Amino acid sequence: QVQLVESGGGLVQTGGSLRLSCATSARFFSVYTVGWFRQAPGKDREFVAGISSSDEEIISYADSVKGRFTISRDNAKNTVVLQMNSLKLEDTALYYCAARSGGAVPSSTRSYVYWGQGTQVTVSS
Numbered sequence: 001q002v003q004l005v006e007s008g009g010g011l012v013q014t015g016g017s018l019r020l021s022c023a024t025s026a027r028f029f030s031v032y033t034v035g036w037f038r039q040a041p042g043k044d045r046e047f048v049a050g051i052s053s054s055d056e057e058i059i060s061y062a063d064s065v066k067g068r069f070t071i072s073r074d075n076a077k078n079t080v081v082l083q084m085n086s087l088k089l090e091d092t093a094l095y096y097c098a099a100r101s102g103g104a105v106p107s108s109t110r111s112y113v114y115w116g117q118g119t120q121v122t123v124s125s
């Protein structure tokens with residue numbers, strides 16, 4: 001069982017930055033692909049960014065966050081970080097990290113087995 005815990009959410013003004021962390025105590029965390037997803041009220045959960053296992057280090061971003069968000073992993077600390085810059089009102093959502101074993105970085109929620117509880121990001125004008 002892989003437990004994921006998100007942190008770093010909060011309230012920020014447009015144009016500001018937040019740094020989300022996804023931490024786990026899972027052994028061999030480096031073999032997991034980790035994705036960040038978000039869900040706004042009344043909307044489906046959508047893919048934001050993902051990073052594959054360390055062997056391949058494939059990184060993928062949703063078009064809506066390219067150039068603004070950066071995903072990275074620190075296997076020594078068993079964490080994956082999502083650095084979010086130039087935040088917009090439409091980035092407001094509950095952000096989840098998710099993990100799956102194996103390579104590639106799928107954007108479908110169905111491809112991920114383990115999920116955290118989420119951390120709220122609210123961007124205000």
